[in-house]
Amino acid sequence: xxxxxxxDQIERADRILDAAKELLLRxxxxxxxxxxxxxxxxxxxGTVYLHWRSREQLFFAVGAREAVAMLGEVVTAMRHDPQExxxxxxxxxxxxxxxxxxxxxxxxxxxAEVLDRFxxxxxxxxxxxxxxxxxxxxxGVLADDGLLRAxxxxxxxxxxxxxVMFGFFGIDPLLAPEVALPLVDKADQLADxxxxxxxPAKPPPPARFATAAPRVIAVFDRHVDDYRRATYxxxxxxx
Amino acid sequence: xxxxxxxDQIERADRILDAAKELLLRxxxxxxxxxxxxxxxxxxxGTVYLHWRSREQLFFAVGAREAVAMLGEVVTAMRHDPQExxxxxxxxxxxxxxxxxxxxxxxxxxxAEVLDRFxxxxxxxxxxxxxxxxxxxxxGVLADDGLLRAxxxxxxxxxxxxxVMFGFFGIDPLLAPEVALPLVDKADQLADxxxxxxxPAKPPPPARFATAAPRVIAVFDRHVDDYRRATYxxxxxxx
DNA sequence: TGATGACCAGATTAGCGCTTTGGTCATCAG
DNA sequence: CTGATGACCAAAGCGCTAATCTGGTCATCA
Numbered sequence: 001x002x003x004x005x006x007x008d009q010i011e012r013a014d015r016i017l018d019a020a021k022e023l024l025l026r027x028x029x030x031x032x033x034x035x036x037x038x039x040x041x042x043x044x045x046g047t048v049y050l051h052w053r054s055r056e057q058l059f060f061a062v063g064a065r066e067a068v069a070m071l072g073e074v075v076t077a078m079r080h081d082p083q084e085x086x087x088x089x090x091x092x093x094x095x096x097x098x099x100x101x102x103x104x105x106x107x108x109x110x111x112a113e114v115l116d117r118f119x120x121x122x123x124x125x126x127x128x129x130x131x132x133x134x135x136x137x138x139x140g141v142l143a144d145d146g147l148l149r150a151x152x153x154x155x156x157x158x159x160x161x162x163x164v165m166f167g168f169f170g171i172d173p174l175l176a177p178e179v180a181l182p183l184v185d186k187a188d189q190l191a192d193x194x195x196x197x198x199x200p201a202k203p204p205p206p207a208r209f210a211t212a213a214p215r216v217i218a219v220f221d222r223h224v225d226d227y228r229r230a231t232y233x234x235x236x237x238x239x
Numbered sequence: 240x241x242x243x244x245x246x247d248q249i250e251r252a253d254r255i256l257d258a259a260k261e262l263l264l265r266x267x268x269x270x271x272x273x274x275x276x277x278x279x280x281x282x283x284x285g286t287v288y289l290h291w292r293s294r295e296q297l298f299f300a301v302g303a304r305e306a307v308a309m310l311g312e313v314v315t316a317m318r319h320d321p322q323e324x325x326x327x328x329x330x331x332x333x334x335x336x337x338x339x340x341x342x343x344x345x346x347x348x349x350x351a352e353v354l355d356r357f358x359x360x361x362x363x364x365x366x367x368x369x370x371x372x373x374x375x376x377x378x379g380v381l382a383d384d385g386l387l388r389a390x391x392x393x394x395x396x397x398x399x400x401x402x403v404m405f406g407f408f409g410i411d412p413l414l415a416p417e418v419a420l421p422l423v424d425k426a427d428q429l430a431d432x433x434x435x436x437x438x439p440a441k442p443p444p445p446a447r448f449a450t451a452a453p454r455v456i457a458v459f460d461r462h463v464d465d466y467r468r469a470t471y472x473x474x475x476x477x478x
Numbered sequence: 479t480g481a482t483g484a485c486c487a488g489a490t491t492a493g494c495g496c497t498t499t500g501g502t503c504a505t506c507a508g
Numbered sequence: 509c510t511g512a513t514g515a516c517c518a519a520a521g522c523g524c525t526a527a528t529c530t531g532g533t534c535a536t537c538a
Contacts, residue, residue: 160428189402
């Protein structure tokens with residue numbers, strides 16, 4: 001921990017992030033101005049720039065904070081039941097969590113109404129990266145412990161897994177309304193698809209999950225830290 | 240066959256469609272004007288409207304003609320080797336064919352540069368419909384002949400299959416350049432994914448494909464007819 | 479010393495003629 | 509008489525300018 005931030009700084013950052021999130025969801029990225037965000041957070045505009053380098057970074061932080069919350073749920077579930085580390089279980093939860101959080105849903109469904117030009121902003125990329133979805137380290141642990149299909153190398157998933165996930169996140173507006181499914185059913189379909197496509201045909205013994213779980217959890221804990229730093233960490237950084 | 244069109248009418252329609260396709264690919268939907276299309280096809284503007292009700296319908300016909308060509312290849316392959324009717328083989332070919340034909344590639348990758356506001360035109364929908372992708376009838380035949388995974392009903396695929404396909408068609412611009420794959424490798428990944436996700440774990444005996452092939456081919460022949468009619472058929476229809 | 483908001487340049491929007499274009503139909507050629 | 513045409517029209521699109529807004533800075537202040 002190099003530069004732990006004082007609590008009141010974190011609190012102020014949270015107030016600003018709350019205001020930014022609120023305005024983002026109500027008015028969309030374009031109309032959520034720094035002036036209005038600062039006003040609602042009860043701080044001066046300059047103060048916002050004491051926390052984040054730019055408007056883009058501020059909104060990235062909004063997403064990063066949501067990612068922290070989501071991954072927190074994921075890790076909690078994994079601690080409670082090691083089988084949750086299975087790719088299809090993780091992705092099922094990821095899908096449900098992401099779709100239930102308006103900010104993350106906007107990001108993962110690429111909602112142009114909400115995100116507007118933030119969609120094509122480089123600052124958004126880390127929020128949709130392979131790291132957030134399923135990092136190499138995570139997939140490496142699964143592969144090492146026989147939790148992926150035989151002859152499936154982790155790098156095969158670099159292309160294929162994002163393709164499938166992107167499909168499930170984005171397909172809705174393209175389907176006729178009569179094909180609509182409850183969210184949970186979509187998540188189940190996704191889980192089924194991933195399990196058959198990428199996991200061993202016969203379910204691995206529970207012991208194998210127990211073995212792998214600590215390492216998986218360590219990986220995710222690290223990711224959570226990364227995103228938490230990205231949320232608050234720019235304030236004291238040098239330019 | 241109610242109103243078979245004279246050959247010279249078909250030829251003229253093809254000339255117009257050629258010009259429309261050329262301009263669509265070179266200039267994009269927005270700038271491909273009816274005037275210029277008519278000029279290049281060597282006909283008066285009014286003549287275009289003797290074939291299609293509107294500009295949108297004309298461009299739909301451009302896509303429908305491509306679909307006919309693509310499905311023609313598919314059917315030919317199926318006649319040559321009954322195993323081609325397998326979902327993963329069909330979709331592999333579909334993906335490769337669609338990605339190799341500029342018009343279809345623009346449609347399936349939702350290329351905004353080329354399609355512009357044709358993207359949100361209702362006339363485009365039948366070109367991306369479940370029918371073109373994998374009709375209920377086709378999936379029904381597969382299910383009846385044991386070519387789908389046990390306990391997988393065709394209607395389960397209504398949502399899931401388009402989701403996966405859409406993902407593979409659309410993921411490219413979202414991935415880091417270093418993850419880029421040759422087209423054929425993407426098609427192979429897609430085929431692998433679909434086979435494991437939706438087909439029986441042990442490959443069905445060849446005889447089963449031979450049995451099912453004629454019915455599958457009949458289904459596709461019907462779809463080809465539908466799209467062919469959609470390509471040329473509006474000329475003599477009443478308003 | 480940390481917070482602020484007046485300030486500025488550059489980007490965005492609104493207003494407004496001018497041009498382009500999808501679609502029609504009176505006219506004409508064969 | 510039939511099928512093809514292009515002049516024509518309303519409406520949408522475009523380019524231009526002036527006026528407004530907003531991200532980001534920094535001198536000033538509590």
